[in-house]
Amino acid sequence: MDYIKNVINDKKSEVVLFSSTAIALYGYDQGMMSLINTNYNYLHTMGIKEEDPLVGIIVSVYYLGCAVGAVLASYLGDVRGRKPSIFACLAVTSLGNLFMFVAGLGFSRGAMSLMFIGRIIMGLGVGGIDAVIPTYSSELNEEGGRGKALAQEFQSNIFGLNMAFAINLLVTKALGKSNQWAWRIPIIAMQVYPVLLLSFIYRLPESPRWFIFNDREDDAHTALKEIYGEDEAGGKLEDLKKAHDEESAHSIGYSDMIFPSGEQFHETMITVMGQVNQALTGYGAVSVYGPQIFELLGFDVASAEYLTQGNYISYFFLMTFAWLYIEHVGRRFLMVTGAFGIAVCFGILTILGGLASNSSKFGIPNLAVSIPGSITLYVATGLFGIGWLSEVWLIPTEIFPSTSRAQGAAISVVIWGFANFAVTLLTPIGFNNLKYWLFLVFAATNLFAGWWTWAYSPETGGRSLEQNQAFFTDSKENNTWLVTRVNKGEYRHMPRGKEGDGVDGERRPLLAADGA
16 A cells, blocks of 8 residues: 555656556557447448448558647647647547547538548647657656666557457447447547546646756756655756756757758668668558458458457567566667567468468368467567567667757657558558468568668667767768678677676666766
Protein backbone atom coordinates (compact mmCIF):
# COMPACT_ATOMS: atom_id res chain seq x y z
CA MET A 1 0.00 0.00 0.00
CA ASP A 2 2.83 2.37 0.89
CA TYR A 3 4.47 1.53 -2.45
CA ILE A 4 1.30 2.52 -4.33
CA LYS A 5 1.09 5.79 -2.39
CA ASN A 6 4.72 6.54 -3.21
CA VAL A 7 4.10 5.92 -6.91
CA ILE A 8 1.04 8.16 -6.88
CA ASN A 9 2.91 10.96 -5.12
CA ASP A 10 6.15 10.63 -7.12
CA LYS A 11 6.08 12.95 -10.14
CA LYS A 12 8.65 10.95 -12.08
CA SER A 13 6.55 7.80 -11.68
CA GLU A 14 3.46 9.74 -12.74
CA VAL A 15 5.25 10.94 -15.88
CA VAL A 16 6.24 7.38 -16.80
CA LEU A 17 2.67 6.14 -16.20
CA PHE A 18 1.21 9.01 -18.22
CA SER A 19 3.68 8.50 -21.09
CA SER A 20 3.08 4.75 -21.19
CA THR A 21 -0.69 5.22 -21.32
CA ALA A 22 -0.35 7.78 -24.10
CA ILE A 23 1.85 5.41 -26.12
CA ALA A 24 -0.79 2.69 -25.66
CA LEU A 25 -3.22 5.01 -27.42
CA TYR A 26 -1.81 4.51 -30.90
CA GLY A 27 -1.38 0.78 -30.35
CA TYR A 28 -5.12 0.64 -29.68
CA ASP A 29 -5.95 2.03 -33.12
CA GLN A 30 -3.99 -0.71 -34.88
CA GLY A 31 -5.82 -3.46 -33.02
CA MET A 32 -9.14 -1.66 -33.35
CA MET A 33 -9.18 -1.63 -37.15
CA SER A 34 -8.19 -5.30 -37.56
CA LEU A 35 -11.68 -6.76 -37.16
CA ILE A 36 -13.60 -3.62 -38.11
CA ASN A 37 -12.23 -4.07 -41.64
CA THR A 38 -14.00 -7.45 -41.89
CA ASN A 39 -17.30 -6.48 -40.24
CA TYR A 40 -20.11 -6.90 -42.78
CA ASN A 41 -22.21 -4.06 -41.39
CA TYR A 42 -19.21 -1.70 -41.42
CA LEU A 43 -18.47 -2.52 -45.05
CA HIS A 44 -22.14 -2.09 -45.97
CA THR A 45 -22.39 1.21 -44.09
CA MET A 46 -19.30 2.52 -45.88
CA GLY A 47 -20.65 1.21 -49.18
CA ILE A 48 -17.58 -0.89 -50.00
CA LYS A 49 -16.59 -4.54 -50.40
CA GLU A 50 -13.91 -6.32 -48.35
CA GLU A 51 -11.56 -6.44 -51.36
CA ASP A 52 -12.10 -2.75 -52.19
CA PRO A 53 -8.90 -0.62 -52.04
CA LEU A 54 -10.92 1.92 -50.05
CA VAL A 55 -10.63 -0.42 -47.04
CA GLY A 56 -6.91 0.27 -46.96
CA ILE A 57 -7.33 3.95 -47.75
CA ILE A 58 -9.65 4.46 -44.76
CA VAL A 59 -7.04 2.84 -42.53
CA SER A 60 -4.06 4.65 -44.03
CA VAL A 61 -5.32 8.27 -44.06
CA TYR A 62 -4.97 8.14 -40.28
CA TYR A 63 -1.20 8.09 -40.75
CA LEU A 64 -1.31 11.19 -42.96
CA GLY A 65 -3.08 12.93 -40.10
CA CYS A 66 -0.32 11.72 -37.77
CA ALA A 67 2.34 13.29 -39.99
CA VAL A 68 0.65 16.70 -40.01
CA GLY A 69 -0.24 16.49 -36.32
CA ALA A 70 3.39 15.88 -35.37
CA VAL A 71 4.53 19.16 -36.92
CA LEU A 72 1.64 21.21 -35.51
CA ALA A 73 1.96 19.76 -32.02
CA SER A 74 5.74 20.26 -31.91
CA TYR A 75 5.28 23.90 -32.87
CA LEU A 76 2.53 24.36 -30.28
CA GLY A 77 4.70 22.62 -27.69
CA ASP A 78 7.53 25.08 -28.32
CA VAL A 79 5.30 28.17 -28.31
CA ARG A 80 2.68 27.41 -25.64
CA GLY A 81 4.29 24.63 -23.60
CA ARG A 82 4.39 20.83 -23.58
CA LYS A 83 1.27 20.36 -21.43
CA PRO A 84 -1.03 22.62 -23.49
CA SER A 85 0.15 20.83 -26.63
CA ILE A 86 -0.52 17.40 -25.12
CA PHE A 87 -3.93 18.55 -23.84
CA ALA A 88 -4.89 19.81 -27.32
CA CYS A 89 -3.73 16.56 -28.95
CA LEU A 90 -5.77 14.45 -26.54
CA ALA A 91 -8.86 16.57 -27.14
CA VAL A 92 -8.42 16.31 -30.93
CA THR A 93 -7.95 12.53 -30.63
CA SER A 94 -11.20 12.26 -28.67
CA LEU A 95 -13.05 14.38 -31.24
CA GLY A 96 -11.80 12.30 -34.17
CA ASN A 97 -12.81 9.12 -32.39
CA LEU A 98 -16.35 10.47 -31.90
CA PHE A 99 -16.61 11.28 -35.61
CA MET A 100 -15.68 7.68 -36.40
CA PHE A 101 -18.23 6.36 -33.94
CA VAL A 102 -21.19 8.30 -35.37
CA ALA A 103 -20.30 7.68 -39.03
CA GLY A 104 -23.42 6.15 -40.58
CA LEU A 105 -25.24 5.96 -37.23
CA GLY A 106 -28.89 6.38 -38.26
CA PHE A 107 -27.96 7.59 -41.73
CA SER A 108 -26.06 6.20 -44.71
CA ARG A 109 -25.38 9.20 -46.91
CA GLY A 110 -21.97 10.65 -46.18
CA ALA A 111 -20.95 7.84 -43.81
CA MET A 112 -17.64 7.20 -45.57
CA SER A 113 -16.82 10.92 -45.70
CA LEU A 114 -17.42 11.24 -41.98
CA MET A 115 -15.27 8.17 -41.33
CA PHE A 116 -12.46 9.70 -43.40
CA ILE A 117 -12.74 12.97 -41.47
CA GLY A 118 -12.70 11.11 -38.16
CA ARG A 119 -9.65 9.06 -39.13
CA ILE A 120 -7.71 12.16 -40.20
CA ILE A 121 -8.67 14.18 -37.11
CA MET A 122 -7.77 11.32 -34.79
CA GLY A 123 -4.46 10.97 -36.63
CA LEU A 124 -3.73 14.65 -36.01
CA GLY A 125 -4.12 14.06 -32.27
CA VAL A 126 -2.22 10.78 -32.01
CA GLY A 127 0.61 12.02 -34.24
CA GLY A 128 0.98 15.07 -32.03
CA ILE A 129 1.05 12.88 -28.93
CA ASP A 130 3.75 10.68 -30.46
CA ALA A 131 5.87 13.75 -31.20
CA VAL A 132 5.48 15.68 -27.94
CA ILE A 133 5.28 12.91 -25.32
CA PRO A 134 8.87 11.58 -25.81
CA THR A 135 10.26 15.12 -25.58
CA TYR A 136 8.18 15.96 -22.52
CA SER A 137 9.01 12.66 -20.82
CA SER A 138 12.76 13.02 -21.38
CA GLU A 139 12.72 16.60 -20.06
CA LEU A 140 11.09 15.47 -16.83
CA ASN A 141 12.98 12.23 -16.28
CA GLU A 142 16.54 12.16 -15.04
CA GLU A 143 16.89 8.42 -14.73
CA GLY A 144 19.44 6.46 -16.75
CA GLY A 145 18.79 3.39 -18.86
CA ARG A 146 16.92 5.33 -21.55
CA GLY A 147 16.77 2.32 -23.86
CA LYS A 148 15.28 0.07 -21.20
CA ALA A 149 12.81 2.75 -20.09
CA LEU A 150 11.58 3.42 -23.62
CA ALA A 151 11.29 -0.29 -24.41
CA GLN A 152 9.15 -0.72 -21.30
CA GLU A 153 6.95 2.20 -22.33
CA PHE A 154 6.49 0.72 -25.79
CA GLN A 155 5.39 -2.52 -24.24
CA SER A 156 2.28 -0.56 -23.28
CA ASN A 157 1.78 0.12 -26.98
CA ILE A 158 1.33 -3.63 -27.43
CA PHE A 159 -1.01 -3.64 -24.43
CA GLY A 160 -3.20 -1.13 -26.27
CA LEU A 161 -3.08 -3.34 -29.36
CA ASN A 162 -4.15 -6.37 -27.29
CA MET A 163 -6.91 -4.48 -25.52
CA ALA A 164 -8.42 -3.23 -28.77
CA PHE A 165 -8.36 -6.60 -30.50
CA ALA A 166 -9.74 -8.38 -27.42
CA ILE A 167 -12.71 -5.98 -27.24
CA ASN A 168 -13.19 -6.39 -30.98
CA LEU A 169 -13.11 -10.15 -30.75
CA LEU A 170 -15.44 -10.28 -27.74
CA VAL A 171 -18.18 -8.12 -29.24
CA THR A 172 -17.82 -9.76 -32.66
CA LYS A 173 -18.37 -13.22 -31.17
CA ALA A 174 -21.22 -11.97 -29.01
CA LEU A 175 -23.06 -9.90 -31.63
CA GLY A 176 -21.88 -11.28 -34.96
CA LYS A 177 -20.17 -9.69 -37.93
CA SER A 178 -23.44 -8.27 -39.27
CA ASN A 179 -24.16 -6.19 -36.17
CA GLN A 180 -23.18 -2.51 -36.28
CA TRP A 181 -22.34 -2.42 -32.56
CA ALA A 182 -19.68 -5.07 -33.12
CA TRP A 183 -17.61 -2.37 -34.81
CA ARG A 184 -18.90 0.76 -33.06
CA ILE A 185 -18.24 -0.46 -29.49
CA PRO A 186 -14.47 -0.98 -30.06
CA ILE A 187 -14.27 2.52 -31.52
CA ILE A 188 -16.02 4.31 -28.65
CA ALA A 189 -14.14 2.21 -26.06
CA MET A 190 -10.99 4.00 -27.18
CA GLN A 191 -12.34 7.13 -25.44
CA VAL A 192 -11.09 5.71 -22.13
CA TYR A 193 -7.52 6.69 -23.10
CA PRO A 194 -7.92 10.40 -23.92
CA VAL A 195 -10.51 10.90 -21.17
CA LEU A 196 -8.28 9.37 -18.49
CA LEU A 197 -5.22 11.26 -19.70
CA LEU A 198 -7.10 14.56 -19.90
CA SER A 199 -8.33 14.10 -16.33
CA PHE A 200 -4.83 13.26 -15.11
CA ILE A 201 -2.66 15.81 -16.93
CA TYR A 202 -3.36 18.59 -14.41
CA ARG A 203 -1.27 16.66 -11.84
CA LEU A 204 1.86 16.85 -13.97
CA PRO A 205 4.32 19.74 -13.98
CA GLU A 206 5.24 21.69 -17.08
CA SER A 207 8.70 21.03 -18.48
CA PRO A 208 11.31 23.01 -16.50
CA ARG A 209 13.42 23.18 -19.64
CA TRP A 210 10.56 24.86 -21.50
CA PHE A 211 10.19 27.40 -18.69
CA ILE A 212 13.91 28.23 -18.84
CA PHE A 213 13.83 28.58 -22.62
CA ASN A 214 11.00 31.07 -22.18
CA ASP A 215 12.75 33.08 -19.43
CA ARG A 216 10.42 31.89 -16.65
CA GLU A 217 13.04 30.97 -14.07
CA ASP A 218 10.72 31.05 -11.03
CA ASP A 219 8.26 28.69 -12.71
CA ALA A 220 11.12 26.38 -13.68
CA HIS A 221 12.32 26.28 -10.07
CA THR A 222 8.80 25.45 -8.85
CA ALA A 223 8.50 22.63 -11.39
CA LEU A 224 11.91 21.24 -10.44
CA LYS A 225 10.92 21.18 -6.78
CA GLU A 226 7.83 19.15 -7.72
CA ILE A 227 9.94 16.65 -9.64
CA TYR A 228 13.15 16.36 -7.61
CA GLY A 229 12.39 17.96 -4.26
CA GLU A 230 13.70 21.07 -2.55
CA ASP A 231 17.24 19.78 -2.04
CA GLU A 232 17.98 18.98 -5.69
CA ALA A 233 15.94 21.72 -7.37
CA GLY A 234 18.58 24.44 -7.02
CA GLY A 235 21.32 22.40 -8.66
CA LYS A 236 19.03 21.27 -11.46
CA LEU A 237 18.03 24.86 -12.10
CA GLU A 238 21.66 25.92 -12.48
CA ASP A 239 22.26 23.03 -14.90
CA LEU A 240 19.31 24.11 -17.02
CA LYS A 241 20.37 27.77 -17.02
CA LYS A 242 23.87 26.81 -18.08
CA ALA A 243 22.48 24.58 -20.84
CA HIS A 244 20.22 27.38 -22.03
CA ASP A 245 23.09 29.85 -22.21
CA GLU A 246 25.18 27.42 -24.25
CA GLU A 247 22.37 26.37 -26.58
CA SER A 248 21.01 29.87 -27.21
CA ALA A 249 24.20 30.70 -29.06
CA HIS A 250 23.66 27.84 -31.52
CA SER A 251 20.09 27.42 -32.72
CA ILE A 252 19.10 24.73 -35.23
CA GLY A 253 16.25 24.99 -37.73
CA TYR A 254 14.57 22.52 -40.04
CA SER A 255 16.67 23.81 -42.95
CA ASP A 256 19.79 22.61 -41.11
CA MET A 257 18.27 19.14 -40.90
CA ILE A 258 16.42 18.36 -44.13
CA PHE A 259 18.79 19.77 -46.77
CA PRO A 260 22.02 17.91 -47.71
CA SER A 261 24.08 21.02 -46.97
CA GLY A 262 22.68 21.27 -43.42
CA GLU A 263 24.94 20.48 -40.51
CA GLN A 264 22.54 17.85 -39.12
CA PHE A 265 21.42 16.26 -42.39
CA HIS A 266 23.28 13.03 -41.56
CA GLU A 267 21.53 12.67 -38.20
CA THR A 268 18.21 13.37 -39.89
CA MET A 269 18.77 10.66 -42.50
CA ILE A 270 19.54 8.13 -39.75
CA THR A 271 16.20 9.08 -38.18
CA VAL A 272 14.31 9.02 -41.49
CA MET A 273 15.69 5.67 -42.62
CA GLY A 274 15.05 4.17 -39.19
CA GLN A 275 11.34 4.87 -39.59
CA VAL A 276 11.30 3.82 -43.26
CA ASN A 277 13.03 0.56 -42.43
CA GLN A 278 10.66 -0.09 -39.53
CA ALA A 279 7.75 0.22 -41.97
CA LEU A 280 9.55 -2.08 -44.41
CA THR A 281 9.59 -4.85 -41.81
CA GLY A 282 5.88 -5.18 -42.60
CA TYR A 283 4.59 -5.08 -39.05
CA GLY A 284 2.21 -2.22 -39.63
CA ALA A 285 0.49 -4.69 -41.95
CA VAL A 286 0.62 -7.55 -39.43
CA SER A 287 -0.88 -5.33 -36.72
CA VAL A 288 -3.79 -4.12 -38.84
CA TYR A 289 -4.39 -7.14 -41.08
CA GLY A 290 -3.45 -10.02 -38.75
CA PRO A 291 -6.55 -12.18 -39.31
CA GLN A 292 -6.15 -12.04 -43.10
CA ILE A 293 -2.57 -13.31 -42.78
CA PHE A 294 -3.65 -16.36 -40.77
CA GLU A 295 -6.35 -17.02 -43.34
CA LEU A 296 -3.65 -17.09 -46.03
CA LEU A 297 -1.98 -19.83 -43.99
CA GLY A 298 -5.10 -21.98 -44.30
CA PHE A 299 -7.15 -21.19 -41.19
CA ASP A 300 -10.86 -20.48 -41.20
CA VAL A 301 -12.05 -17.00 -40.20
CA ALA A 302 -12.81 -17.82 -36.54
CA SER A 303 -9.51 -19.63 -35.95
CA ALA A 304 -7.60 -16.82 -37.67
CA GLU A 305 -9.10 -14.26 -35.30
CA TYR A 306 -8.24 -16.26 -32.17
CA LEU A 307 -4.72 -16.90 -33.44
CA THR A 308 -4.29 -13.18 -34.10
CA GLN A 309 -5.13 -12.45 -30.47
CA GLY A 310 -2.66 -15.13 -29.41
CA ASN A 311 0.00 -13.54 -31.61
CA TYR A 312 -0.55 -10.16 -29.97
CA ILE A 313 -0.35 -11.69 -26.47
CA SER A 314 2.89 -13.47 -27.40
CA TYR A 315 4.12 -10.17 -28.86
CA PHE A 316 3.48 -8.42 -25.54
CA PHE A 317 5.45 -10.93 -23.47
CA LEU A 318 8.32 -11.34 -25.96
CA MET A 319 8.77 -7.54 -25.88
CA THR A 320 10.22 -8.10 -22.39
CA PHE A 321 13.42 -9.33 -24.05
CA ALA A 322 13.83 -5.90 -25.67
CA TRP A 323 14.27 -4.06 -22.40
CA LEU A 324 16.29 -6.93 -20.92
CA TYR A 325 18.87 -6.90 -23.73
CA ILE A 326 18.86 -3.43 -25.28
CA GLU A 327 21.42 -2.07 -22.78
CA HIS A 328 23.67 -5.12 -23.08
CA VAL A 329 23.91 -5.81 -26.82
CA GLY A 330 22.84 -2.43 -28.16
CA ARG A 331 20.24 -1.01 -30.52
CA ARG A 332 22.08 -1.77 -33.75
CA PHE A 333 22.62 -5.47 -32.98
CA LEU A 334 18.94 -6.00 -32.15
CA MET A 335 17.81 -4.15 -35.27
CA VAL A 336 20.14 -5.95 -37.69
CA THR A 337 19.56 -9.45 -36.30
CA GLY A 338 15.85 -8.71 -35.98
CA ALA A 339 15.50 -7.66 -39.63
CA PHE A 340 17.43 -10.66 -40.96
CA GLY A 341 15.49 -12.98 -38.65
CA ILE A 342 12.17 -11.56 -39.84
CA ALA A 343 13.33 -11.93 -43.46
CA VAL A 344 13.97 -15.64 -42.88
CA CYS A 345 10.54 -16.01 -41.26
CA PHE A 346 8.78 -14.32 -44.16
CA GLY A 347 10.72 -16.53 -46.59
CA ILE A 348 9.43 -19.59 -44.72
CA LEU A 349 5.91 -18.12 -44.69
CA THR A 350 6.05 -17.71 -48.47
CA ILE A 351 6.69 -21.44 -48.87
CA LEU A 352 4.08 -22.41 -46.29
CA GLY A 353 1.54 -19.99 -47.76
CA GLY A 354 2.05 -21.56 -51.17
CA LEU A 355 1.60 -25.05 -49.74
CA ALA A 356 -1.54 -23.95 -47.86
CA SER A 357 -3.04 -22.52 -51.04
CA ASN A 358 -2.34 -25.76 -52.92
CA SER A 359 -2.84 -28.25 -50.08
CA SER A 360 -5.61 -30.16 -51.85
CA LYS A 361 -3.53 -30.38 -55.02
CA PHE A 362 -0.54 -31.83 -53.18
CA GLY A 363 -2.62 -33.84 -50.70
CA ILE A 364 -1.17 -32.01 -47.70
CA PRO A 365 -3.27 -31.79 -44.50
CA ASN A 366 -4.06 -28.15 -43.67
CA LEU A 367 -2.69 -28.38 -40.13
CA ALA A 368 0.65 -29.69 -41.44
CA VAL A 369 1.15 -26.28 -43.00
CA SER A 370 -0.88 -23.89 -40.87
CA ILE A 371 0.61 -24.87 -37.50
CA PRO A 372 4.29 -24.32 -38.46
CA GLY A 373 3.14 -21.19 -40.31
CA SER A 374 1.56 -19.84 -37.15
CA ILE A 375 4.67 -20.57 -35.08
CA THR A 376 6.81 -18.81 -37.69
CA LEU A 377 4.57 -15.73 -37.65
CA TYR A 378 4.64 -15.66 -33.84
CA VAL A 379 8.45 -15.75 -33.92
CA ALA A 380 8.61 -13.02 -36.56
CA THR A 381 6.28 -10.79 -34.54
CA GLY A 382 8.42 -11.28 -31.43
CA LEU A 383 11.58 -10.43 -33.40
CA PHE A 384 9.98 -7.20 -34.54
CA GLY A 385 9.06 -6.23 -30.99
CA ILE A 386 12.55 -6.97 -29.70
CA GLY A 387 14.47 -5.41 -32.56
CA TRP A 388 12.37 -2.66 -34.12
CA LEU A 389 9.46 -1.38 -32.07
CA SER A 390 11.25 1.03 -29.72
CA GLU A 391 14.76 1.38 -31.18
CA VAL A 392 13.84 3.72 -34.03
CA TRP A 393 12.20 6.10 -31.55
CA LEU A 394 15.12 5.90 -29.13
CA ILE A 395 18.01 6.63 -31.50
CA PRO A 396 16.94 10.21 -32.40
CA THR A 397 16.91 11.14 -28.71
CA GLU A 398 20.54 10.00 -28.50
CA ILE A 399 21.95 11.72 -31.59
CA PHE A 400 20.19 15.11 -31.67
CA PRO A 401 21.26 17.84 -29.23
CA SER A 402 18.44 19.48 -27.27
CA THR A 403 18.47 22.47 -29.65
CA SER A 404 17.04 20.22 -32.37
CA ARG A 405 15.51 17.34 -30.42
CA ALA A 406 11.92 18.57 -30.78
CA GLN A 407 12.39 19.00 -34.54
CA GLY A 408 14.01 15.56 -34.71
CA ALA A 409 11.02 14.02 -32.92
CA ALA A 410 8.62 15.75 -35.31
CA ILE A 411 10.53 14.54 -38.37
CA SER A 412 10.55 11.01 -36.95
CA VAL A 413 6.76 10.97 -36.55
CA VAL A 414 6.19 12.56 -39.97
CA ILE A 415 8.22 9.86 -41.69
CA TRP A 416 6.55 7.18 -39.54
CA GLY A 417 3.19 8.54 -40.68
CA PHE A 418 4.01 8.61 -44.39
CA ALA A 419 5.75 5.22 -44.33
CA ASN A 420 2.88 3.50 -42.54
CA PHE A 421 0.38 5.26 -44.80
CA ALA A 422 2.06 3.59 -47.76
CA VAL A 423 2.30 0.16 -46.12
CA THR A 424 -1.28 0.05 -44.80
CA LEU A 425 -2.59 1.39 -48.12
CA LEU A 426 -0.76 -1.16 -50.24
CA THR A 427 -1.09 -4.22 -47.97
CA PRO A 428 -4.76 -5.05 -48.72
CA ILE A 429 -4.06 -4.54 -52.41
CA GLY A 430 -1.13 -6.93 -52.05
CA PHE A 431 -3.25 -9.51 -50.24
CA ASN A 432 -5.90 -9.39 -52.94
CA ASN A 433 -3.46 -9.64 -55.84
CA LEU A 434 -0.28 -11.32 -54.62
CA LYS A 435 -1.76 -13.59 -51.95
CA TYR A 436 1.06 -15.47 -50.18
CA TRP A 437 3.69 -13.92 -52.48
CA LEU A 438 3.32 -10.77 -50.39
CA PHE A 439 5.37 -12.59 -47.73
CA LEU A 440 8.27 -12.76 -50.19
CA VAL A 441 8.03 -9.00 -50.73
CA PHE A 442 8.32 -8.46 -46.98
CA ALA A 443 11.26 -10.87 -46.85
CA ALA A 444 13.07 -8.71 -49.40
CA THR A 445 12.23 -5.43 -47.65
CA ASN A 446 13.51 -6.84 -44.36
CA LEU A 447 16.79 -7.83 -46.01
CA PHE A 448 17.14 -4.24 -47.20
CA ALA A 449 16.31 -2.86 -43.73
CA GLY A 450 18.89 -5.12 -42.11
CA TRP A 451 21.59 -4.28 -44.67
CA TRP A 452 21.01 -0.51 -44.47
CA THR A 453 21.08 -0.54 -40.68
CA TRP A 454 24.29 -2.60 -40.64
CA ALA A 455 25.95 -0.28 -43.18
CA TYR A 456 24.86 3.16 -41.99
CA SER A 457 23.29 3.20 -38.52
CA PRO A 458 25.81 3.64 -35.67
CA GLU A 459 25.46 2.05 -32.25
CA THR A 460 24.32 4.87 -29.96
CA GLY A 461 23.83 2.89 -26.75
CA GLY A 462 26.24 3.29 -23.85
CA ARG A 463 27.50 6.63 -25.16
CA SER A 464 26.95 10.23 -24.18
CA LEU A 465 25.50 12.78 -26.60
CA GLU A 466 29.01 14.14 -27.18
CA GLN A 467 30.34 10.68 -28.05
CA ASN A 468 27.49 10.06 -30.48
CA GLN A 469 27.99 13.49 -32.03
CA ALA A 470 31.66 12.56 -32.52
CA PHE A 471 30.54 9.85 -34.95
CA PHE A 472 28.98 12.44 -37.24
CA THR A 473 32.00 14.73 -36.93
CA ASP A 474 34.35 11.86 -37.82
CA SER A 475 32.02 10.85 -40.65
CA LYS A 476 32.39 14.28 -42.23
CA GLU A 477 36.17 14.21 -41.81
CA ASN A 478 36.38 10.75 -43.40
CA ASN A 479 33.85 11.70 -46.10
CA THR A 480 31.83 8.50 -45.57
CA TRP A 481 28.62 7.39 -43.86
CA LEU A 482 29.66 3.74 -43.65
CA VAL A 483 29.85 2.74 -40.00
CA THR A 484 32.74 0.34 -40.64
CA ARG A 485 34.89 3.17 -42.03
CA VAL A 486 34.25 5.80 -39.36
CA ASN A 487 36.79 5.84 -36.53
CA LYS A 488 37.96 2.30 -37.37
CA GLY A 489 34.48 0.87 -37.00
CA GLU A 490 34.20 1.79 -33.33
CA TYR A 491 30.47 2.48 -33.66
CA ARG A 492 29.60 -1.00 -34.90
CA HIS A 493 28.98 -2.11 -31.33
CA MET A 494 28.59 -0.94 -27.75
CA PRO A 495 31.71 0.70 -26.24
CA ARG A 496 34.38 -1.73 -25.13
CA GLY A 497 36.70 -0.68 -22.37
CA LYS A 498 37.42 -0.98 -18.73
CA GLU A 499 34.47 -1.50 -16.43
CA GLY A 500 32.49 1.65 -16.00
CA ASP A 501 33.54 3.09 -19.37
CA GLY A 502 31.08 3.55 -22.17
CA VAL A 503 27.97 3.60 -20.06
CA ASP A 504 28.07 7.19 -18.88
CA GLY A 505 25.84 8.36 -21.69
CA GLU A 506 23.21 5.83 -20.75
CA ARG A 507 23.35 6.36 -16.99
CA ARG A 508 23.93 10.06 -17.12
CA PRO A 509 20.94 12.19 -16.11
CA LEU A 510 18.99 13.30 -19.16
CA LEU A 511 18.78 16.90 -18.00
CA ALA A 512 22.54 17.05 -17.60
CA ALA A 513 23.17 15.26 -20.89
CA ASP A 514 20.95 17.71 -22.73
CA GLY A 515 22.80 20.61 -21.29
CA ALA A 516 26.27 19.32 -22.09
